[in-house]
Amino acid sequence: MSETEHEAAPGAGPTDGPGAGRRRLGVGMVGYAFMGAAHSQGWRTVGRVFDLPVDARLAAVCGRDGTAVRAAADRLGWAAAETDWRALIARDDVDLVDICTPGDSHAEIAIAALDAGKHVLCEKPLANTVEEAEAMAAAAERAAARGQVAMVGFNYRRVPALALARRMVAEGRLGTLRHVRLTYLQDWLVDPSFPLTWRLRKDRAGSGALGDLGAHIVDLAQFLTGEAVAGVSALTETFVRERPLLEGTSTGITAAGAGDADGGPVRAGEGAARAGEVTVRAGEVTVDDAAVFTARFPSGALASFEATRFAAGRKNALRLELNGSDGSLAFDLERLNELSFHDHTEPAVSSGFRRILVTEPGHPYLEAWWPPGHGLGYEHTFVHQARDLLHAIATGTAPEPSFADGLSVQRVLAAVEESAAKNAVYTPVGAPARARVNAHAETGAHIA
Numbered sequence: 001m002s003e004t005e006h007e008a009a010p011g012a013g014p015t016d017g018p019g020a021g022r023r024r025l026g027v028g029m030v031g032y033a034f035m036g037a038a039h040s041q042g043w044r045t046v047g048r049v050f051d052l053p054v055d056a057r058l059a060a061v062c063g064r065d066g067t068a069v070r071a072a073a074d075r076l077g078w079a080a081a082e083t084d085w086r087a088l089i090a091r092d093d094v095d096l097v098d099i100c101t102p103g104d105s106h107a108e109i110a111i112a113a114l115d116a117g118k119h120v121l122c123e124k125p126l127a128n129t130v131e132e133a134e135a136m137a138a139a140a141e142r143a144a145a146r147g148q149v150a151m152v153g154f155n156y157r158r159v160p161a162l163a164l165a166r167r168m169v170a171e172g173r174l175g176t177l178r179h180v181r182l183t184y185l186q187d188w189l190v191d192p193s194f195p196l197t198w199r200l201r202k203d204r205a206g207s208g209a210l211g212d213l214g215a216h217i218v219d220l221a222q223f224l225t226g227e228a229v230a231g232v233s234a235l236t237e238t239f240v241r242e243r244p245l246l247e248g249t250s251t252g253i254t255a256a257g258a259g260d261a262d263g264g265p266v267r268a269g270e271g272a273a274r275a276g277e278v279t280v281r282a283g284e285v286t287v288d289d290a291a292v293f294t295a296r297f298p299s300g301a302l303a304s305f306e307a308t309r310f311a312a313g314r315k316n317a318l319r320l321e322l323n324g325s326d327g328s329l330a331f332d333l334e335r336l337n338e339l340s341f342h343d344h345t346e347p348a349v350s351s352g353f354r355r356i357l358v359t360e361p362g363h364p365y366l367e368a369w370w371p372p373g374h375g376l377g378y379e380h381t382f383v384h385q386a387r388d389l390l391h392a393i394a395t396g397t398a399p400e401p402s403f404a405d406g407l408s409v410q411r412v413l414a415a416v417e418e419s420a421a422k423n424a425v426y427t428p429v430g431a432p433a434r435a436r437v438n439a440h441a442e443t444g445a446h447i448a
Contacts, residue, residue: 042382126406128206175326
């Protein structure tokens with residue numbers, strides 16, 4: 001019996017030494033570049049901060065280049081390295097497979113891992129197509145009957161201020177919701193000489209700013225409101241339609257995550273330019289550079305979304321605001337320890353937006369961190385993600401966001417693309433959403 005086997009849910013064997021008596025779960029990660037480094041930070045840190053029902057062990061990391069993946073294993077704290085994700089899934093000491101690869105491989109790896117009896121964490125967006133996401137959600141449902149869990153890595157749900165915002169909306173602090181507006185702006189593609197990375201190829205990434213950034217804000221909109229988007233009217237644009245291809249190879253990523261997601265050698269057209277490299281030839285950009293769309297929720301609330309990688313001067317600007325009959329909430333990722341709240345039930349002479357400093361022990365996740373006023377950062381969302389997943393595995397409860405949640409986001413992205421192809425024609429989001437719209441028309445239901 002391996003150290004990770006046990007009689008209950010998969011991946012919870014007894015351990016010796018520090019934490020003896022607690023169960024241990026072996027994690028295997030596929031990909032080790034930008035997201036892989038962030039996930040590694042979460043797995044390394046979670047057990048040192050939170051009191052967990054199960055310990056995580058960084059068992060093995062996988063990438064295509066043997067030398068590079070072994071170096072990444074040493075740098076990021078993984079016990080072993082593999083060059084074939086199938087071999088990683090087959091390891092007895094891996095109970096959970098963490099997928100940090102480009103979207104074109106998500107479905108194959110996740111379904112194989114679930115069918116092999118492993119838990120799965122998969123980076124967003126869940127897949128490149130609705131069909132792939134449906135197959136992944138079906139595999140997760142089958143696996144759940146065997147005690148396995150599957151979760152999507154929408155890490156911004158784990159920002160304490162956004163978790164608090166969700167709590168406040170659920171408690172009715174905003175009353176009936178009227179407006180939801182979200183933007184996610186970056187600028188790393190403004191330069192037309194930036195090379196054709198995998199993120200600019202539909203066969204690898206599925207879509208451009210829509211899937212890379214828009215998936216995050218669609219998930220946040222549905223998470224915060226507790227509703228699924230019913231329909232959209234969208235425009236997308238590709239501003240630079242051809243970009244230079246890189247000859248030769250390079251490795252690594254930029255701060256914008258432009259490099260190869262699994263940390264292997266970056267082939268021509270897949271990596272950021274470096275000093276001394278010469279770009280030759282041009283390749284077609286096959287994804288959107290920007291997406292703008294409006295949406296309707298079943299309750300009647302209206303939403304607007306904007307996602308772009310062409311907003312000069314904006315590095316990672318995610319902003320949102322919710323307006324209801326009794327109040328409003330606003331959030332800016334560049335000030336992620338703060339939440340702005342307006343209570344519209346207060347007298348007008350003294351009301352207005354006020355800053356909530358989200359660093360108190362009673363705020364989500366913060367009971368385990370620093371004294372009040374000592375803020376957290378981007379990396380902590382991955383620690384919180386690991387914490388929530390480990391609790392779900394230990395207790396046998398369904399994690400959030402689930403693969404079904406990821407499928408819901410994928411259906412919205414598909415509706416956006418369909419609407420944009422028809423020059424912003426209003427497009428319903430799947431049969432379940434249409435059914436909810438009809439129910440709203442009959443009952444006048446609203447978020448309270």
